[in-house]
Amino acid sequence: MKVLLYVIPGSHPARAAELVLRTKGIPYKRRDLPPVISRFVVHRVLRFPGDRVPAMKVDGRRVQGSHDVYRELDALRPDPPLFPSDPELRARVEEAERWGDEIFQEIPRKISWWALKRRKADQASFLEGYKLGLPTRVLVATSPPLVRMAMRLNNSTDAVVREQIASIPAALDRVDGLIAEGVIGGEQPNAADFQLATTVRLLMAFEDLAPAIEGRPAGALARRIAPDAPGHVGPAFPAEWLAPLQAQAAPS
Numbered sequence: 001m002k003v004l005l006y007v008i009p010g011s012h013p014a015r016a017a018e019l020v021l022r023t024k025g026i027p028y029k030r031r032d033l034p035p036v037i038s039r040f041v042v043h044r045v046l047r048f049p050g051d052r053v054p055a056m057k058v059d060g061r062r063v064q065g066s067h068d069v070y071r072e073l074d075a076l077r078p079d080p081p082l083f084p085s086d087p088e089l090r091a092r093v094e095e096a097e098r099w100g101d102e103i104f105q106e107i108p109r110k111i112s113w114w115a116l117k118r119r120k121a122d123q124a125s126f127l128e129g130y131k132l133g134l135p136t137r138v139l140v141a142t143s144p145p146l147v148r149m150a151m152r153l154n155n156s157t158d159a160v161v162r163e164q165i166a167s168i169p170a171a172l173d174r175v176d177g178l179i180a181e182g183v184i185g186g187e188q189p190n191a192a193d194f195q196l197a198t199t200v201r202l203l204m205a206f207e208d209l210a211p212a213i214e215g216r217p218a219g220a221l222a223r224r225i226a227p228d229a230p231g232h233v234g235p236a237f238p239a240e241w242l243a244p245l246q247a248q249a250a251p252s
């Protein structure tokens with residue numbers, strides 16, 4: 001069986017797909033693509049139905065999007081399973097996974113382009129370990145048009161980024177709640193663990209956000225599931241945008 005996984009550097013759902021492949025012990029090859037250009041390559045050149053990563057070929061068969069990738073990998077190698085056998089718990093895991101896929105994932109996606117535009121040198125930290133065919137310093141030096149385009153494609157406006165940051169405390173509460181209820185955080189990670197922990201892990205790459213996450217169950221889970229995530233972004237956001245996080249972190 002030949003598995004090819006298409007990713008872009010720093011992509012949290014792509015990282016999650018890779019972690020699932022490793023957990024299941026499925027041999028795979030990774031193909032690294034530059035962001036934005038990846039959309040054209042994935043859809044037009046590689047002929048996937050959509051234009052995003054994770055995208056995967058299994059013996060030439062195309063599977064795209066974390067939802068479908070997880071289920072494909074679970075069918076290919078059922079052990080260890082990505083979903084609990086108890087139907088009620090499975091439904092809760094699937095609900096958490098869907099929230100991660102559709103809502104929670106968007107937070108770091110939208111804020112990262114905004115921050116990396118302002119902290120150009122930090123882009124290099126996301127490229128570690130990826131092969132894009134050009135030296136990192138060349139990729140970083142030539143990044144501005146790509147970053148501007150990524151901001152447009154992801155709607156990373158000031159207002160949206162501020163709103164996304166303000167939504168982080170409630171999102172982390174939800175992750176902590178899922179851990180407390182035993183939906184995620186068990187000994188054997190399930191689909192929602194991979195989906196949510198990789199998003200929390202990417203948020204922890206931001207110096208502005210890490211203090212509000214470290215020390216929470218969500219932070220510990222993220223470090224356990226995705227210990228070696230690349231990326232580091234120094235202070236980037238205006239203090240007033242971060243106020244909702246500080247309000248929550250402060251002792252009552």
Ligand SMILES: N[C@@H](CCC(=O)N[C@@H](CS)C(=O)NCC(=O)O)C(=O)O
Pocket residue numbers: 008011012013014035036037038039051052053054064065066067101102105109150153
């Ligand atoms: N919810 C989808 C999201 C896929 C997605 O948006 N992937 C991003 C990377 S995190 C992408 O392909 N972006 C291309 C780009 O920004 O140019 C999933 O988990 O599969």
